[in-house]
Amino acid sequence: MAAVLKKLCAISLRANTSYEDTKLSTSNLAKPKLWHCYTSRSLRALWALEEMGIDHDLEVMPFPPRMFQRDYLEVNALGTVPYFVDGDTHMTESSAIGLYLVERYQRYDFGLKADHAEYGDYLNWLFHSDATLTFPQTLVLRYSQLEPPERRQPQVVEDYYKWFLARLKRLNSHIVGREFLCDERFTVADIAVAYALYLGDGLGLSQFYEPQVLDYFKRMTARPAFKKTEAIGKDTSLFSPTPYPFENVPNLFG
Ligand SMILES: N[C@@H](CCC(=O)N[C@@H](CS)C(=O)NCC(=O)O)C(=O)O
Secondary structure (H helix, E strand, O other), X not given: OHHHHHHHHHHHHHOOOOHHHHHHHHHOOOOOEEEEEOOOOHHHHHHHHHHHOOOOEEEEEOOOHHHHOHHHHHOOOOOOOOEEEEXXXXXXXXXXXXXXXXXXXXXXXXXXXXXXXXXXXXHHHHHHHHHHHHHHHHHHHHHHHHOXXXXXXXXXXXXXXXXXXXXXXXXXXXXXXXXOOEOOEOOHHHHHHHHHHHHHHHOOOHHHOOHHHHHHHHHHHOOHHHHHHHOOOOOOOOOOOOOOOOOOOOOOOO
């Protein structure tokens, strides 16, 4: 029935819309779906869906899924989360999913249009959130607790937690006197950056945040949509980060 409806709708739309319009309209007949693990980067996408009130299907898995849910590799060969499907669209980048939702669903109440004066800054924060702020933390996480004890690397952990704190410099100065990153309102750029701060907090690194960054982090994570989505998967989670100084880290492989 749904397939017939989808086909009929596609045919009637094709009469007076472009290919892109048709693709968008038909893909919207099915709910978007997100694969998620507690505390992982998929929280960016889940939080954005919740803020925008976009109906979606959700699959919550234990982390890391490549160990605890092997069949997930058939969905996403990378084995990483998030994995997001919306019609013909398949995505694996958490910060890009927020931007996609703004653009595809025309939710500029959570994003900036290209002609906005702060558009470059907005894009920069979105990309900065993962490439610059989350990346060093993944090395800390991996070499302090995701690897079996004999493969852990204290020097890598030490170097990259300091690297992360040094990469906060731009945020440290930008957020002084600002409530949000761009346009004096909440956008998906705040979701992307606040998630990086949340991951740092889970690793016990928020003790090193400057006061204005800590205040910003608390403001963002006080939002009802964050609180609701952050808790998803907690009860069944097999793993959550152990905080710095990373003593008594459990052996996931034990
Ligand atoms: N750049 C990607 C990275 C995705 C990623 O590496 N996710 C981590 C969780 S935060 C993961 O799934 N790790 C599992 C693994 O490496 O097996 C993004 O921003 O979503």
